[in-house]
Amino acid sequence: MQYSSLDDFLARGQAHLAKGPIGLVFAEDQVELGSTLRHHLDAGFKSLVIFAPDDFKLPADVGERVVRVRYDVTGGDSYIAAVNAVIKAAAGQWLYYCFNAEYLFYPFIETRSVGEMLTYHAEERRDAMLSYVVDLYAGDLDAHPNAVHLEDAHMDKSGYYALARADPANHNHPKERQLDFFGGLRWRYEEHIPAARRKIDRISLFRCKDGLELRADHTFNDEEYNTYACPWHNNLTSAVVSFRTAKALKSNPGSMFDIHTFKWHNSTQFEWHSRQLLDLGLMEPGQWF
Numbered sequence: 668m669q670y671s672s673l674d675d676f677l678a679r680g681q682a683h684l685a686k687g688p689i690g691l692v693f694a695e696d697q698v699e700l701g702s703t704l705r706h707h708l709d710a711g712f713k714s715l716v717i718f719a720p721d722d723f724k725l726p727a728d729v730g731e732r733v734v735r736v737r738y739d740v741t742g743g744d745s746y747i748a749a750v751n752a753v754i755k756a757a758a759g760q761w762l763y764y765c766f767n768a769e770y771l772f773y774p775f776i777e778t779r780s781v782g783e784m785l786t787y788h789a790e791e792r793r794d795a796m797l798s799y800v801v802d803l804y805a806g807d808l809d810a811h812p813n814a815v816h817l818e819d820a821h822m823d824k825s826g827y828y829a830l831a832r833a834d835p836a837n838h839n840h841p842k843e844r845q846l847d848f849f850g851g852l853r854w855r856y857e858e859h860i861p862a863a864r865r866k867i868d869r870i871s872l873f874r875c876k877d878g879l880e881l882r883a884d885h886t887f888n889d890e891e892y893n894t895y896a897c898p899w900h901n902n903l904t905s906a907v908v909s910f911r912t913a914k915a916l917k918s919n920p921g922s923m924f925d926i927h928t929f930k931w932h933n934s935t936q937f938e939w940h941s942r943q944l945l946d947l948g949l950m951e952p953g954q955w956f
Contacts, residue, residue, distance in 0.1 A: 711780030
């Protein structure tokens, strides 16, 4: 199915929002659009919606399996406005959002669907799930100048840290069960990254409800949605492995000529398997076995 605009999708596409989990993919360019969609289709999303301009081409094998909405985030259309509009139209459903060249991983993704995982998460009385955005980058930038290559993908195996999240409404005391997470390329190349965009935490998976709104810093206006766990024990967390930062650093004129390689002594080949992310502490299985 194709829709001419976000309003057209919301008016005629209610069937695609009737059963979750629902995935939203925002295309900033055409890099790895096909692999992004295939990965999330394989994860088991009931509906996968791609927001892209008309001139972005989709591979034939995925074009008929996804819902396409004409939308241009590079031309001024806000992904935040689109997510919030879908939230209002899909109350009660689990929603996920990402960008092209980003890939969701959660514990045991190789054998369990995203629906099975979220069913368990909901049984623990959780309505949102923290994700860490883990930067990926090509090991050989001479061969892959846009820093994107699936077979040559690398990641940082250390250098991640968290700071208390201050609450301006409470004399800047730390917020309960909330942290700001940092690391990866946004930390190593922070001189090229605006301060407001250096965090790597994102609430990528959440249950829609009336009044819920996504904010510009990837958090929500309901503070419980922004917590990493419930008060009683650790909960599931996930990871979104992403070429987005590397791609931006190698396309921005202010940084592209300063970076000849992203590899350093803490780089490791990404294995495209949840076990590696679990072993590195980049996601948490909680009580789920």
